[in-house]
Amino acid sequence: MLGATSHIAGRVLPAVGRVPGNVVEAVASRPGRVAAAGEVARRFGARVHDGYDALLGDPEVDAVYVALPNSEHVTWALRALEAGKHVLVEKPMALSEQDCLRIGRAAGDLVVMEAYMYRFHPQQRKVVQLLGRGEEGCGEAEGRGEGEGGGIGELRVVRAAFAYPTPVEGNIRFDPALGGGATWDVGCYAFDVPLWAFGVEPCRVWARFHGDPVDLGAVAVLDFGDGRSAVLDYSLEYGPRAHYELQGTRGSISVRNAWTTPHEDGVITVVTLDGVREEVVPAADAYELQVAAFADAVRGRRESLVVPLDHSVRVARVGEALIRANAVGDWVDLTSR
Ligand SMILES: NC(=O)c1ccc[n+]([C@@H]2O[C@H](COP(=O)([O-])OP(=O)(O)OC[C@H]3O[C@@H](n4cnc5c(N)ncnc54)[C@H](OP(=O)(O)O)[C@@H]3O)[C@@H](O)[C@H]2O)c1
Structure with a gap:
């Protein structure tokens, strides 16, 4: 997941572990915040990466949860898709119709879903x-x-x-x-x-x-x-x-x-x-x-x-x-x- 120290991660990461067949494989914070992300990683038995790009390069990660400020959703959803990951992105998916459409075009066969829980x-x-x-x-x-x-x-x-x-x-x-x-x-x-x-x-x-x-x-x-x-x-x-x-x-x-x-x-x-x-x-x-x-x-x-x-x-x-x-x-x- 991207945004390991976000408040919403405290709700969603424990939920991942409760769904059979799913694990929190790795988490990442912004560069330089690896210590804080490491604490979250330990709670869930996950790996920690220094920065979001490093996590997107992790071959063990199939899907990425984007729990960042609203302005960052599109950038990181697109980068995750480029890296071949499925994406669960927090609401709002994007701040414009055009950006949602860009995400849709980038998705191809990958799953993208906005997190209206x-x-x-x-x-x-x-x-x-x-x-x-x-x-x-x-x-x-x-x-x-x-x-x-x-x-x-x-x-x-x-x-x-x-x-x-x-x-x-x-x-x-x-x-x-x-x-x-x-x-x-x-x-x-x-x-x-x-x-x-x-x-x-x-x-x-x-x-x-x-x-x-x-x-x-x-x-x-x-x-x-x-x-x-x-x-x-x-x-x-x-x-x-x-x-x-x-x-x-x-x-x-x-x-x-x-x-x-x-x-x-x-x-x-x-x-x-x-x-x-x-x-x-x-x-x-x-x-x-x-x-x-x-x-x-x-x-x-x-x-x-x-x-x-x-x-x-x-x-x-x-x-x-x-x-x-x-x-x-x-x-x-x-x-x-
Ligand atoms: N579905 C729901 O029930 C629900 C509930 C609450 C919020 N949300 C959504 O979840 C997203 C995050 O909300 P939140 O309440 O969890 O926010 P938050 O606690 O402020 O967390 C946002 C995280 O984004 C990362 N980040 C990256 N760039 C940042 C920047 N420039 N300034 C601040 N943080 C930055 C930080 O994590 P790192 O430093 O670890 O990278 C930060 O902890 C929002 O899009 C919000 O709409 C959804």
């Missing part, structure tokens, strides 16, 4: 099932809202809110040069939801950001046409919230701990004309499930890749459009590309 959690799978997608999926939904008695009718509105107060000191999220800002940190989770839930792209988007020099938060609207929209808010400074709601013509589905995926049982509330019911989903480790799915894809089961590259391209396109909408102070049209 919540998509692998049984809570998320249950929501997709309730929406009418069926057993297999936490991929794109078809928006019918009638699966397995979900009974919410036609999906019309997605509301999503992700906020948490984040320490500022030394935090990559507050550095514009490192791809900081709420849009790419928490916002991308919020606009990921309407993209899979409606299964189509928005025709236009609107956003108002606050904060400087990075956006500390935003309110955004995505217009999907035919009366379908998403209303989002996200922030790096407001009190904790990780909630989305899918509003249909006959009811709604809401998820309280959507992205802070529950280690206790998850609760999905379904409100229909027949009343209110709660669907309880057993606790699970979304990181472990994500690693298992990625490893399956590397071994040839590509159907386990529930966050396909074209979805990542759409997420990046929407992120870019929201930034543009805030800058121009108006709707940004996405139909005339």
